[in-house]
Amino acid sequence: MPVPRPSAARRPPYAVRAGTCVAAILLLTACDTTSDADIATRKVRVSATASAGVGGPQADGVRGKAAPAPAAPAAPRLRPQEIPALGPRMRAEVPADSRQALVVTGDFYNSSLSTAVLYTRDDPALGWRAVTDRWPAHNALKGWTDEHWENDLRTPVGVFGLTAAGGLLEPPGTMFPYNQSPAFDVSGEGFDGESLAGSFNYVIAVDYNRIPGASPLDAERPLGKERGGGIWIHADHGGPTQGCVSLPEDRMRELLRLLDPAKKPVVVMGDAEWLEQ
Known part of the structure; x- marks a missing residue:
């Protein structure tokens, strides 16, 4: 070798x-x-x-022609705005084609006090923006639950469609299917002794355990009657609810005028800790 x-x-x-x-x-x-x-x-x-300019450091091989100026830096790319109250998991549950979201945030798990803000996403590149102030609201007497049962006095958490409305009074210029009926008349007292009269002057059905698009008065319960139902957003009577979310009556009128079925609105609701997940 x-x-x-x-x-x-x-x-x-x-x-x-x-x-x-x-x-x-x-x-x-x-x-x-x-x-x-x-x-x-x-x-x-x-x-x-x-x-x-010939032969110097600025020459580019052509006699008398200066080198081109450096390109301007690219503008920073803006990220779409997210709904601030929601964490990654809850954001992922909002349907991609939904362009309106009513976010109801409970003070804490066992509280009946909450707030609500309506967000829209008209331009996907810009993301979500609030179109209302923060409204005071009530939820169920015992707070929230991720497994709602009949008469548990808790409001179900999650993301639900909003597809139908109704009430005792005439519709306030809403684009929603609206069922005006005397069946929405209610009487009696709430948990704090307040009058319930007028609570159902305006209601929006939450698509929990119901047929989407049906009247709020529809009794069909796809998950079974034992899983509860009849969860509405309705006019506030000044105290906790049995499972619904309530807003001041003037805010209910405003909400009904703002919601657009073509934008496939949803409600995202739960206690603050749950929504931040």
């Missing part, structure tokens, strides 16, 4: 033999017969060439 030959040692990049240096110096000294006048003439030519 042949023995490999050692590679030639590379000379350091700036190593120069001593004899070469001496010869070069002598050659330059012997050849330097340029007069002072010639030197002055050369300086003028160099100065003129630099002024024309």
